[in-house]
Amino acid sequence: MRAPELRGRGWLNTGGKNLTLADLRGKVVVLDFWTFCCINCLHVLDELRPLEERFGDAVVVIGVHSPKFEHERDPVALAAAVERYGVHHPVVDDGDMHLWQQYAAKAWPTLAVIDPTGYLVASMAGEGHAEGLSRLIEELITKHEADGTLHRGTGPYVPPAAAETLLRFPGKAIELPDGHLLVSDSARHSLAELSADGESLVRRFGSGERGEPFNEPQGLLLLPAEVAARVGYDVLVADTVNHQLRGLHLTTGEITLVAGSGKPWRSAADGPQEALAADLSSPWDLAWFDDKVIIAMAGIHELWWFDPSAGTVGVYAGTTVESLRDGPIPDVWMAQPSGLSVGGDRLWIADSETSALRWIEAGVLHTAVGQGLFDFGHVDGPAKEALLQHPLGVAALPDGSVLVADTYNGAIRRFDPVTDEVSTVDSGLNEPSDIVVTEAGDVIVVESSAHRMTRLAPGVVKTVTGERHRTERPPSVVAPGALSLDVIFTPAPGQKLDTQFGPSTRLEVSASPPELLLDGAGVTTDLSRALVINPSVPKGILQVVAQAATCDVDVEFAACHLTRQDWGVPIVVSPDGPSRLPLILRGVDEN
Template sequence: MEFRVRAPELKGRGWLNTGGKALTLADLRGKILLLDFWTFCCINCLHVLDELRPLEEKYGDALVVIGVHSPKFEHERDPKALAAAVERYGVHHPVVDDGDMHIWQQYAAKAWPTLAVVDPEGYLVASMAGEGHAEGLSRLIDELVAKHEANGSLHRGDGPYVPPPAPEGLLHFPGKAIELPGGHLLVSDSARHRIVELSPDGETLVRAFGSGVRGEPFSEPQGLVLLPPGVAETAGYDVVVADTVNHQLRGLNLTTGAVTLVAGSGKPWRSTVDDHAHDALAADLSSPWDVAWFDDKVIIAMAGIHQLWWFDPIKRTVGVYAGTTVEALRDGPIPDVWMAQPSGLSVGGNRLWIADSETSALRFVEDGVMHTAVGQGLFDFGHVDGPAAEALFQHPLGVAATADGSVLVADTYNGAVRRFDPASGAVSTVDSGLGEPSDILVTADNTVIVVESAAHRLTRLAPGVVTTVTGERHKTERPPSHLAPGEVTLDVIFTPAPGQKLDSQFGSPVRLVVSASPAELLLEGEGTTTELSRRIVLNPDVPKGVLQVVAQAATCDVDAEFGACHLTRQDWGVPIVIDPAAPDRLPLILRGMDA
């Protein structure tokens, strides 16, 4: 007898992109549903949004994508912030606000992003975590279309998406800004997919680079850096642009207006880490979010894989600068550190300052070693001033070193500009009530300009009284997994997508990396292996913690002369509680099929 599971109902706080209508599974019967569990801070979730766009276009009359927004940060629980994020990232499907994580729990999600497929009869047929599933989803949808068209249960036609009104104004969710020689400002107008030059007032358009259409050539660009004159002359362009959603860097010649591709194949990174130099145009990048000139190279905040990379515009090569791709917070020599979506860079003296957004941290590199100035980890955040060891940010995206040695932080989800003073080790609040500030620019005359992304403007920071805020402390509380102390089996469940098989031509097709926070939680089982099942030993004296699990599986197409290869990858931060009465097995679904 075939065992089939009914999909749980979509009971949320509200709906977006439906014209105000709340949808039910009954309303969607007859369509193939693809539920995308996401949160708008998560770079992997943003990758999935882009992976789904071709599927939405290809299967538009048979497939309905539903975004299920299950928030991590407190700011993401705000319905207005969610509405802004849906607009910012060009989400063209209905989104249900799962602010209390009810739908998340009903579908047993354990990671952002998670995808679930529901057939036209209302049964859950597949679930998968992470990114890189587009090809497998396409094959699965083809199978479901054929099956349900044959039995008459597939109903083609328009879906429930209702587009929002077109935006107005000069800027639309600007990302980053730099000052040009002569005082003009260069701004990444991210949601309009262009770079704009503004007069020093920050309100008058001088010229625009790019068509303003996604992908022609820019797609949600972010960071900008002005090259030193000698380097610019040799390279043939003046500014390096982080073309974020295209996974590329572009060069901008300010004299001719020419835009040139200078790094990135255009394919998102799906490989392994090495310390070699690579041809810049052939390399796969992953959501470069900011760029800075440091150590005689362009340093790239590679948000998509939690690393810093370098780019040499003269040799036209790129390589890894810092980080292992593990998403967490760990300091030390830069090859071994852990980061979490580095999104802002600024150079002050011999230090490279970093806004490490998912750990809500301010970090810096000095003499080849990374340090954390402020920040406590992936799940601790808030708006608290005072000694750095006690201070908290909430998903900062921008940072600016100042002439007096202090550092300004665009504390994005707190809507504030914060100041860290290395001399005193204290954090204070300079301004608040801002619209998701994403960058800070200190001009040549020491004017401070804030990129208020959600307010679609640049704002000059007026000199004022620095305040001390003792706000709320938050800790992301996801439903934990209860596990027995001692020996536990960690199983990552992976089934190749339809038409694919595990690809062992270059060795083991799977890789599993396990660590824990605190480290004492794991008595045995830390490290990297080439199997998706692992025996670990949990410390009975550590009552709770987080298991950090990174899994990947390589597949290739079956029975194809020149079949494509694919890499599926996911990072989990699994909260666990030690419970003697709990199971001794932890299953995590990388890709699971029920049909």
């Protein structure tokens, strides 16, 4: 089919020009449907970078930003995110989800490929498509170069002017023993040690270049002194985009790799693993709890543990399903945990994609504030009614209460476990991402999009009754009763399904509310499933996790690949709805 025209509210990284498909004729165009809260979307940005470099004169990547949260509809916030994450291609602001619907996207992220003559030739959801996409691009380049329809040359990307600030999108911070602050200067790929006032640079760790040795670092943890003496480093760093943990020796400045193979996680392993061989996935924050390091493994919606002395890692809580479910760990659901703090016997968690504040105590996960993946807002009052919006940081206070960096509301919120009430301590901040409570009792906020550390002034705690929001993704209408769920997957060129270690595919289905599904929940190895939809439940979310393993064909040393996607599909039950729900994991037009 002809690719729908590219229409949006505005464009970034084009020098002010609104692009059309006619402007891109003669190029292979890759549309990347993303939203800047989504960790899987950030993974795809990293997968696309080497393809952009390799095929730069023949391929144009266009980011289509289709927002989930209300804050993400703000063009200023979008422009900041494009800089924060180093997006070096044009981005169209799809604030009204027009292109999302035109291209029938059902998940973040989704890739769509348009050939040089303007035809849509492939669609693929999720991450892990880099190798298959590369082969498809090679085929399209070969064909259209032979046909004379490929036009090589400079693309439409126009870089914005560089900004000069002391910090650039800082992520997390800790207080050092001498009272200085150590800050992960994420967009500058380094750590900055600041004076106690948070305004003067003392020294910097890392080259400042992406990947050398840091790549958008986030969480920091000052290890207990006896542990630091044993392992030879003082601070543990979540090197987020490198999918690794690094140790920093404060006296010498030496930086040591201590965990993570550098490859992103693709499949589960049984039991503890040797830390340096383990595949991690966007570690975002760190805490010392229960005599071990706990890692907020945002990329796969889990918490992991790390033993610095033994050099081992393993799963602590979560099943990789992206949703909200409490209970005994590890069999719980989380959604991009991004902030950790310890208060007494509790490990507090900012669970960003469910806009939730949660905690673990005595091996059980609880939710203090938060209602699910698609409900958010700025509402104070009783915890069961209160709403947050994509919080990234949390800090336990000595009195037992908890402060939350309510990032997309631009606020610092307070939860009181005694009264079970939520209040607003400060607002008008620019994407606060972490909170440091110093030994002296001062509260310092990492105000990420303002590129600074902000000291929280004592003030009057207020109650905010703001708007309640729900993500308005176009729902899929389905019929009650029998429903055929089909996940469509076509191996990439030069690949086949890999069955050498057992079944090559896996499908896990659940629902929210659970009673939406009368039959068909659970895990099978077939990508098609017969479901039974409850006619008495008018709407809900189908949670579908699909993966497919492939390997190269006709190659002496064949590489293996794993494609995976986690869908949360809003559905509306109607007698007139179809009895089949197709989801594209990877689909290619063979014509």
